[in-house]
Amino acid sequence: DVQLVESGGGLVKPGESLRLSCAASGFTFRGYAMNWVRQAPGKGLEWVSSISNTATSIDYADSVKGRFIISRDNADNSLTLLMNNLRVEDTAVYYCARVERFETAYYGMDVWGQGTTVTVSS
Amino acid sequence: IVMTQSPLSLSVTPGEPASISCRSSQSLVHGTGRTYLDWYLQKPGQSPQLLIYLGSNRATGVPDRFSGSGAGTDFTLKISRVEAEDVGVYYCMQPLQTPYTFGQGTKLEIK
Numbered sequence: 001d002v003q004l005v006e007s008g009g010g011l012v013k014p015g016e017s018l019r020l021s022c023a024a025s026g027f028t029f030r031g032y033a034m035n036w037v038r039q040a041p042g043k044g045l046e047w048v049s050s051i052s053n054t055a056t057s058i059d060y061a062d063s064v065k066g067r068f069i070i071s072r073d074n075a076d077n078s079l080t081l082l083m084n085n086l087r088v089e090d091t092a093v094y095y096c097a098r099v100e101r102f103e104t105a106y107y108g109m110d111v112w113g114q115g116t117t118v119t120v121s122s
Numbered sequence: 123i124v125m126t127q128s129p130l131s132l133s134v135t136p137g138e139p140a141s142i143s144c145r146s147s148q149s150l151v152h153g154t155g156r157t158y159l160d161w162y163l164q165k166p167g168q169s170p171q172l173l174i175y176l177g178s179n180r181a182t183g184v185p186d187r188f189s190g191s192g193a194g195t196d197f198t199l200k201i202s203r204v205e206a207e208d209v210g211v212y213y214c215m216q217p218l219q220t221p222y223t224f225g226q227g228t229k230l231e232i233k
Contacts (some may be wrong), residue, residue, distance in 0.1 A: 027149055035222075037170075044211075044213065044224055044225075044226055044227045045155075045162070045164070045170060045215070045223055045224045045227070047215075047220075047222040047223065047224070050220065050222070059220040059221075061220075061221045062221065066162065086212075095169055095170070095172075099217075101217075104154050106152075106156070106158065106175065106176060106217065107175055107176075108160050108172045108174075108175030108176075108179075108181060109160070109162070109172055109217075110172045110175075110181055110182070110219075111170065112169040112170055112171065114169055115169055
């Protein structure tokens with residue numbers, strides 16, 4: 001089965017760090033770009049970061065730029081989001097999602113994980 | 123790019139049609155000529171799921187009662203006959219340029 005499983009969420013204090021992981025299985029991970037999308041409690045969806053299949057292209061939302069780092073290990077079929085200097089407003093469920101995306105092709109975020117909850121509170 | 127959905131909620135009788143509008147603050151036409159606009163559904167307690175990509179392409183396994191249309195800056199998701207399992211929040215999203223942005227969401231309830 002095609003699957004994405006997030007882990008690493010938890011309760012942290014403002015200013016602290018957290019590392020989220022996303023384990024991929026059932027598909028050729030190196031063939032897909034990956035996104036992190038978050039959802040604050042009771043709110044809508046917010047794109048956080050994306051990384052191309054070869055990690056040569058990386059982007060961040062302005063709200064996390066300079067604090068979060070996305071990376072991937074295609075040998076290990078894993079995606080990581082290192083979150084530094086966390087703020088209360090980073091509290092959310094964080095989803096990883098795969099996307100088949102190339103310069104002339106795009107097929108949407110067709111597989112999502114179940115999400116991992118990050119709570120930032122003093 | 124700002125994405126604006128309407129209505130923000132709707133209540134539909136099973137078997138009746140439903141329509142959700144999404145407007146972008148600038149054209150979503152890619153250099154390839156394709157329109158970069160997705161629709162996602164988040165059912166209660168679940169992760170989002172892809173319904174439509176590139177404006178009008180149904181994702182694998184999506185029933186044909188769902189259809190996407192539109193061009194440029196105005197888009198529509200239509201459900202030809204709403205079923206009970208269609209409840210949830212529908213989001214449009216532009217993947218044309220970063221930061222990728224979602225609409226506010228439209229909550230669909232069953233009457």
